[in-house]
């Protein structure tokens with residue numbers, strides 16, 4: 001009986017400690033890169049999450065209401081800053097933002113093709129500059 005009580009106390013103590021620990025860490029940030037993630041990498045991750053939400057809305061025939069501040073793509077600091085400073089990057093990001101603008105202001109009947117044009121634009125910059133995440137981005141296609 002006594003041993004059980006002690007184990008329960010120890011268990012509670014450990015639980016308390018581990019809760020205190022999670023409070024110190026920010027629960028929703030999980031940096032994958034041990035050197036810390038660049039602003040651009042974090043923005044890209046948000047764009048992907050947001051993109052998957054947009055996908056659901058487009059599938060229901062709507063113009064997505066949840067469009068992030070993707071304009072930051074011009075100013076966010078990248079892991080390799082020279083990459084994001086290149087003319088190539090600027091061209092790709094400008095045409096990407098055009099597809100976003102078209103989607104924001106488009107009609108519902110065009111939602112599917114405007115959304116697909118946006119995903120194509122994610123893919124073409126990645127194909128040229130950063131092919132790794134393409135497997136993930138492909139999940140954003142409607143089918």
Ligand code: HEC
Nearest residue numbers: 038040041044045047048078079092093096122125130133
């Ligand atoms: C103009 C070029 C460009 C466009 C357009 C672009 N990306 Fe990226 N993306 C990059 C670059 C460069 C990186 C590497 C960022 C870094 O490491 O600093 C990246 C990184 C990523 C990553 C990996 C982030 C991580 O976890 O490290 C994901 C996921 C991603 N992009 C998704 C997207 C999605 C989704 C879109 C479209 C909604 C998109 N990208 C549009 C250039 C682009």
